[in-house]
Amino acid sequence: MPKDYYKILGVNKNASKDEIKKAFRVLAHKHHPDKNGGSDKEFKEANEAYQVLSDDNKRANYDRFGSADMGGFSQGQQTGGFDFSGFGQGGSQHFDMGDLGDIFGDFFGGNMGRSGRGVNRGRDISTEIIISFEESIFGVTKKISLNKQSVCDECSGTGGKKGTKMNTCKTCNGQGKVQEVKRSIFGSFANIKNCENCHASGKVPAEKCSKCHGAGVRKKDGEIEAKIPAGINNGEMLRMNGMGEAISGGVAGDLYIKMNIGTHPVFKRQGLNLTMDLPVKLTDSLLGMIYKLKTLEGNNIEVKIPEGIKHGELLRVRGKGVPSSTGRGDLIIQVSIEIPTKISGKVKELIKELKKEGL
Secondary structure, eight states, X not given: OOOOHHHHHTOOTTOOHHHHHXXXXXXXXXXXXXXXXXXXXXXXXXXXXXXXXXXXXXHHHHHHHSSSSTTOOOTTOOSSOOOGGGTTTTOOOOOOHHHHHHHHHHHHOSOOSTXXXXXXXXXXXXXXXXXXXXHHHHOEEEEEEEEEEEEOTTTTTSOBOTTOOEEEOTTTTXXXXXXXXXXXXXXXXXXXXXXXXXXXXXXXXXSBOTTTTTSSEEEEEEEEEEEEOTTOOTTOEEEETTOSOOOTTSBOOOEEEEEEEOOOSSOEEETTEEEEEEEEEHHHHHHOEEEEEEOTTSOEEEEEEOXXXXXXXXXXETTOSOEETTEEOOEEEEEEEEOOSOOOHHHHHHHHHHHHTTO
């Protein structure tokens, strides 16, 4: 009786290719024999089902005849699946390594997918800085002190004493790469990696550098300049490529800077807008008035308080908010009408007159 490939992968018969691939990857990670708790049998079944359902012609035949081939299955025949016995032993079976590169990489430590072998990369590091509210809105350049793994300034990263002879690395025979063979149910895998002895350079110094002891890198204090862009948010991370820790024979990692933004006594931020409260006298709210204000950058502006404005009403000043690539936000002013708590007898009489007028 033919196997139900849809049931094996846990998808319905109308599943898309992406859904089939996603389901297979989940099962492959779960059942991989080299993984603790994995299952050789279930991994092979999942692969067999995937090889059929991921191929349009095989899937069409399977849906119609119950087989990937129009003639049906013979006993024990692999229906488009992978012949494990032939892999790595001269077998010519086709297998889509591109789809499973990430899975194999998990177990064999190599870069076996579409991305190729890659290069050594230094460690990413992170730090935090405090900037003022104004600096977060308009941007600023900050100097940041760091203690990190950096290229040795004595040997310029060679790992050798100045003027020393550089010999061919015996570990990799000057190739900068070494090959290690790993075995699994698929056969033997040749994993190419950078030579650790010469840091992938193919050369080793006859005499090691006295400061880095041949490592080519060492911990040291340094200072960098970080350009904080305008409009950055509190808690946001700024990434600086290549400013992380250095590694001999490779590229430096990245530096991540977390922003801690101080508060402002007047202004707050809402997206690209700045907001503020404006206390307005009762008489000014009734009769109207021009108020003079300072913007966040320190410029003087005049804001017209219209007659009869209500408590909590909002006024908008265009283009005085947070700068961005699409323009600048607005300044939103919330009016707060001040009600006097103590009034003179004369004022009371005036209020009584207003009351008579129905106000």
